[in-house]
Structures are given as structure tokens and as C-alpha cells.
Amino acid sequence: MSSGLFQRLQDELDAQEKAAGLSMADVLALPDPLRNLVNWMIREQQVELTEIMEYADQDRNATASMLESLLEKGLVSKNERQGKVYYRIRLAPKRRREIPLNIWESMEKIIDQQQGGEIS
Amino acid sequence: MSKIISVHSFRGGTGKSNTTANLTALIAQAGNRVGVIDTDIQSPGIHVLFGLDEDHMDKSLNDYLWGRCAIEETAYDVGPTLKVGEGNVAIMSGGIYLIPSSLKVGEIARVLREGYDVSILNDGFQDLVSRLDLDYLLIDTHPGLNEETLLSIAISDVLVLILRPDQQDFQGTAVTVEVARKLDVQRMLLVVNKVLPSFDFDSLRKQVEDTYHTPVAGILPLSEDMVRLASRGVFCLEYPNHPLTKRLKDIAEQVMAEG
Numbered sequence: 346m347s348s349g350l351f352q353r354l355q356d357e358l359d360a361q362e363k364a365a366g367l368s369m370a371d372v373l374a375l376p377d378p379l380r381n382l383v384n385w386m387i388r389e390q391q392v393e394l395t396e397i398m399e400y401a402d403q404d405r406n407a408t409a410s411m412l413e414s415l416l417e418k419g420l421v422s423k424n425e426r427q428g429k430v431y432y433r434i435r436l437a438p439k440r441r442r443e444i445p446l447n448i449w450e451s452m453e454k455i456i457d458q459q460q461g462g463e464i465s
Numbered sequence: 466m467s468k469i470i471s472v473h474s475f476r477g478g479t480g481k482s483n484t485t486a487n488l489t490a491l492i493a494q495a496g497n498r499v500g501v502i503d504t505d506i507q508s509p510g511i512h513v514l515f516g517l518d519e520d521h522m523d524k525s526l527n528d529y530l531w532g533r534c535a536i537e538e539t540a541y542d543v544g545p546t547l548k549v550g551e552g553n554v555a556i557m558s559g560g561i562y563l564i565p566s567s568l569k570v571g572e573i574a575r576v577l578r579e580g581y582d583v584s585i586l587n588d589g590f591q592d593l594v595s596r597l598d599l600d601y602l603l604i605d606t607h608p609g610l611n612e613e614t615l616l617s618i619a620i621s622d623v624l625v626l627i628l629r630p631d632q633q634d635f636q637g638t639a640v641t642v643e644v645a646r647k648l649d650v651q652r653m654l655l656v657v658n659k660v661l662p663s664f665d666f667d668s669l670r671k672q673v674e675d676t677y678h679t680p681v682a683g684i685l686p687l688s689e690d691m692v693r694l695a696s697r698g699v700f701c702l703e704y705p706n707h708p709l710t711k712r713l714k715d716i717a718e719q720v721m722a723e724g
């Protein structure tokens with residue numbers, strides 16, 4: 346993954362406030378490949394890093410960095426069970442602050458540039 | 466493999482709760498363990514069809530959402546107490562587990578005022594399926610699009626969308642179909658309900674399928690017997706040999722079939 350691209354996502358995320366999670370209405374507004382990824386993660390409830398790598402067709406470093414940024418902003422949560430690390434989408438409580446959607450736009454740009462815009 | 470089935474409509478009063486209850490009973494009669502959950506927290510009602518009265522409703526979905534108990538503690542095994550038509554015996558080889566929403570004013574007000582954590586609802590769906598060892602979980606929803614409806618659409622294996630032959634329903638259904646596609650719903654089936662018996666069912670089916678590019682699982686006539694039953698029971702159990710029951714069975718079979 347190009348460090349320049351990741352830096353851009355990082356800057357974008359750094360500029361955002363921590364969100365109380367993603368609402369289902371936010372999910373609808375996500376750009377295509379990301380929406381597919383988020384829908385899939387919601388259905389699976391929790392997934393491991395390797396599963397996300399496979400689904401998004403990205404390498405370990407890129408996936409891990411993306412997840413770290415999302416974690417930091419409260420859009421994804423991480424928990425450990427029996428020595429395994431799982432990630433899940435944090436769905437916002439019904440009443441919550443507006444989530445900044447440009448986070449997703451910048452993420453999509455990055456994914457687009459990495460793999461020509463196709464997830465699965 | 467267990468399946469989650471959501472029953473939804475854009476507008477109210479289309480017959481979601483009655484259809485959900487009938488599909489639940491028919492799928493259970495086919496030998497499955499079936500859960501049915503009322504996610505219409507603002508205006509619950511499906512428990513009425515299963516004969517669960519408020520006084521016997523000890524715990525509800527609300528208790529689970531507020532962290533007062535585990536989701537499986539809110540499930541009522543309603544199979545044994547189901548009301549059936551005179552001279553009929555309902556054989557529920559599988560079993561029916563109903564998760565009602567509370568009818569207490571305070572509980573409804575609290576949900577409206579404070580909202581609740583939608584993630585908890587998602588966990589609840591999955592935990593119900595695994596802890597009660599369900600073959601099917603049916604979700605009765607609130608009309609329109611809100612957070613819990615969107616979630617139940619997103620996680621369902623089959624979405625059953627109900628509409629009446631009415632212009633407002635037609636437009637609303639177009640919106641819902643688009644939203645369901647955005648949520649990558651696995652399989653969608655349309656049911657047209659309350660159709661005047663004098664209508665041409667075949668041409669209505671074709672018209673609806675052409676409009677939404679989605680299969681119609683069944684067309685249900687406006688039925689006087691259904692009106693008379695007035696949600697006092699589950700239609701297919703009261704009238705096992707009724708033509709409407711036959712149509713409902715046909716829908717249940719499509720829901721159970723592999724997409």
C-alpha cells in the first residue's frame with residue numbers, strides 16, 4: 346500500500362471526531378465497495394483480520410492499518426476470544442451524533458486506487 | 466443452516482403481522498423450530514395472534530435491549546397454547562418461540578425517548594438462533610424505514626415485502642426494494658395482499674414482477690374470513706383447509722426453498 350495514500354486517510358480520520366458508531370442509514374450512504382464490505386461484516390457479526398483481507402482483497406498491512414484507523418474513530422470494535430482477534434462494525438445507538446461521511450469517501454478512494462474499485 | 470426471514474412493508478396495515486404469524490405456524494408445521502420476534506417496538510402486536518396475553522408476558526424484547534436479561538429468557542414457547550379451529554389439532558412438530566415487545570406505556574416511551582443500541586438487537590437475533598437452536602427466525606417489523614428495519618433487512622436471508630394493490634404502496638415498495646438491494650439482501654420475495662377476489666391475479670403478478678424485477682411469492686385475496694378472525698388467532702390454524710391457507714402454504718414453501 347502506498348504510504349502517501351494511507352497518510353491521506355490518516356489525515357482525514359485525524360481531522361474527525363470520534364463517532365458513536367455507524368447507523369444503518371449511514372451504511373446506505375456509503376459508496377459501493379465499502380457498503381458491500383460493511384453489509385458483509387454486519388451479517389457475519391464478527392470477522393478476523395484474515396477474513397477481511399480475503400474479502401477486500403487487500404494485504405495484511407493495508408487491512409490492519411485501515412482497521413486501526415476505524416477503531417480509533419469508533420466505527421469498528423475489536424475483541425479477543427480464545428486467542429483470536431475479531432473485528433465488528435459498531436452500530437450506533439439509535440440516537441447519536443451525525444457521523445462524518447467523508448471518512449468513507451476517502452477510504453473508498455484508497456481502495457479504488459489499490460484494486461481498481463472491485464470488492465469481491 | 467438456519468435462516469432469518471424478515472417480513473416488511475413500507476406502509477402500515479398491509480398484513481405483515483398476520484403473514485408473519487401464518488408463515489411461522491406453517492414453517493413449524495413442516496417440522497422446524499421457529500422463532501418469531503416482534504421488532505415493532507413502538508406498536509407491538511403479533512403476540513395477540515399467538516394468544517399470549519399481556520398479563521402472562523413476564524419478560525419482553527425490551528428487557529433484553531436494556532440489558533436486564535438474556536434474549537432467550539424473553540422467548541415464549543407458544544406452540545402448546547395455540548388456538549386452533551374447531552375440531553382441528555395443530556401439530557407443531559418443530560415448536561414456536563415468540564419474543565414479544567412490551568405493551569407497557571413506560572417501556573414504549575423509553576424506547577422512543579432514549580433509543581437503544583442497535584448492535585444489541587443484531588447480537589440478539591444471532592444468539593436466539595444459536596441458543597434456541599432455531600431452524601428459522603421470523604422478524605415482524607415496524608412499517609417504513611427505521612434503524613431496526615434496516616438492520617433486519619441487512620441481516621436476513623430472505624426478505625418478504627408485502628404490498629397492497631394501491632398506488633401509495635407501489636411507490637413505497639419501489640423505495641424499499643432499492644434500499645434492500647443497497648443492503649445486499651440475499652433474497653427478496655414480494656407478496657401482494659388484500660387483493661379484491663375479482664381482480665385478474667395473473668396479470669397483477671406479471672405487472673408487479675415487471676415493475677420491481679423481483680419474484681412475487683403469492684397474491685392473497687382480501688378475505689372476509691380473515692377480517693372476521695380479526696387477529697384473534699393464526700388464520701392457517703383456524704382454517705386449515707381454506708383456499709387462503711393454501712396460498713399461504715405456497716408462500717411458506719418458497720420461503721423455505723433454497724434461493
Ligand SMILES: Nc1ncnc2c1ncn2[C@@H]1O[C@H](COP(=O)(O)OP(=O)(O)OP(=O)(O)O)[C@@H](O)[C@H]1O
Nearest residue numbers: 477478479480481482483608659686687688691692
Ligand atoms: N388478506 C386479508 N384479507 C382481509 N383482511 C386482512 C388480510 N390480511 C390482513 N388483514 C387484516 O388487516 C389488518 C392489518 O393486518 P396486520 O396487523 O397483519 O398488518 P400489519 O402490516 O402488521 O400492520 P402494522 O403496520 O400496523 O403493523 C388486520 O385487521 C388483519 O386482520
Ligand SMILES: [Mg+2]
Nearest residue numbers: 481482505510
Ligand atoms: Mg404489525
